[in-house]
Amino acid sequence: MVNEITTDASNEDYQTSEPLGRLSILSYGSGHMLNDITSACWFTYLLLFLTDIGLTPRDAAIVMLAGQTADAFTTIFVGELIDRFGHFKIWHAGGSVLVAISFSSVFGGCIPCKILKTDSSELERFAQLETIGYCFFAAVFNVGWAVTQVSHMAMVNCITLNPTSRVSLASCRNAFTMVANLSLYAVALAVFTVFNNSESVDVILQYRWIAYLSIFLGCCFVIVFLIGTKEPKLKQEIQCKRLSRISWAHWFKKALYYQVALVYMLTRLVTNVSQSLLAFYVINDLGMGNSSKASVPAIIYICSFVISIVLQEMKWSSWRIKSFFTIGAILWIFSGLAIFVLPSNLKYLMYILSISIGTANALMTVTAISMESILVGEDLNGCAFVYGSLSFVDKLSCGIALYALESYQVTPDVKGGYNYLQGAIHSVDRIGLGLIPSACALIALVVTFTMDLQHRRPKMLTEPLLV
Numbered sequence: 001m002v003n004e005i006t007t008d009a010s011n012e013d014y015q016t017s018e019p020l021g022r023l024s025i026l027s028y029g030s031g032h033m034l035n036d037i038t039s040a041c042w043f044t045y046l047l048l049f050l051t052d053i054g055l056t057p058r059d060a061a062i063v064m065l066a067g068q069t070a071d072a073f074t075t076i077f078v079g080e081l082i083d084r085f086g087h088f089k090i091w092h093a094g095g096s097v098l099v100a101i102s103f104s105s106v107f108g109g110c111i112p113c114k115i116l117k118t119d120s121s122e123l124e125r126f127a128q129l130e131t132i133g134y135c136f137f138a139a140v141f142n143v144g145w146a147v148t149q150v151s152h153m154a155m156v157n158c159i160t161l162n163p164t165s166r167v168s169l170a171s172c173r174n175a176f177t178m179v180a181n182l183s184l185y186a187v188a189l190a191v192f193t194v195f196n197n198s199e200s201v202d203v204i205l206q207y208r209w210i211a212y213l214s215i216f217l218g219c220c221f222v223i224v225f226l227i228g229t230k231e232p233k234l235k236q237e238i239q240c241k242r243l244s245r246i247s248w249a250h251w252f253k254k255a256l257y258y259q260v261a262l263v264y265m266l267t268r269l270v271t272n273v274s275q276s277l278l279a280f281y282v283i284n285d286l287g288m289g290n291s292s293k294a295s296v297p298a299i300i301y302i303c304s305f306v307i308s309i310v311l312q313e314m315k316w317s318s319w320r321i322k323s324f325f326t327i328g329a330i331l332w333i334f335s336g337l338a339i340f341v342l343p344s345n346l347k348y349l350m351y352i353l354s355i356s357i358g359t360a361n362a363l364m365t366v367t368a369i370s371m372e373s374i375l376v377g378e379d380l381n382g383c384a385f386v387y388g389s390l391s392f393v394d395k396l397s398c399g400i401a402l403y404a405l406e407s408y409q410v411t412p413d414v415k416g417g418y419n420y421l422q423g424a425i426h427s428v429d430r431i432g433l434g435l436i437p438s439a440c441a442l443i444a445l446v447v448t449f450t451m452d453l454q455h456r457r458p459k460m461l462t463e464p465l466l467v
Contacts, residue, residue, distance in 0.1 A: 029172030031225030034218025036180030061406030067138030068399025074146035079388020091151035098144025158232035178305030303358025318453035328363025340434030
């Protein structure tokens, strides 16, 4: 009898450490498409949209900060609740519904102004109501976004114990992120081509169409995920074996927790800050055409998509994760410096730099998320807290960084329409897109060298994910 029990336990361990199949990985990866496509719109076009309709850079930054702050605090509470009650797919579905309902209002008109019948002739009151209205819907959207994100990321460790399959899940998720971003820019390019008028009412209509189409596309993939991905049973099995949950103090005592948190936060700062300022930079600093708001980001995400697919096919070890992160960080350092010094008469070099940035983004993002999986290991009773707490730091830091940058911008008509930091020679967009990501990549690179990453189960994939 004892031998039978031991054999059953060994079989369960073997099954949970076996490589996942292609369909399981692809189905999981599709689950974040709605979040990804709305996030791409949020970071690429929100600040541009709000300033286009008349908000000051500081008020636009307040809206962004309100959303990021709501997102940050939600990740902590949702992570704790998921660790207590489980049911990843229910949380994911609920968050997706909230995102779909609220996102169109983020890029809609001023709803409080319509309710209170305030028009633009009352400038001060109208501006205040606009800011409050957009802050509210930004916060609601980010609450739903955080619920979906934490539940989806925490599933990785509960689907399989195989370390290479975990990296493959993260890589596939990143590949779908690139698909989502490319889909957004294809939609945006089509909408911007149809609507050529820059009047305020047309600006709102343009972005509302982008929001509607993005929501529809993302919801289709959410349905695929909910149908094709089974609720993970691994967490329930672990909870049966270990009656007590892992406390927060367990993670706070680990040096690796702080190292991974710092690297992940810096990686997200690199990608999100650069994405938010890219449209301003190519239009204002380089003087490129309106279509560059979609074409330059599209090149970045095409390259990221290709690299993510390649990363799925590789066998992974701790050394390889650190090596590929290092390559990505170095690429961003040199790309950022090139962006900072790039003159407008060489603006078409931005397309070449986009290839380098897209490659760097994929390398850094996939490996940073994989570091989170290594940190969690088999401690599944606290995995959602880890993902939630690291997302908290990520969201809050991005919101504060963008608020700080936008708060020091002067009015758009000063110095020929360029957004300059007060008292500075270079524009805020050039500094924010060039120097800040480079500095973050450099610090993350140094921290990565100090990490001691060790896989507990070094099983490799026995077949490629894609044929």
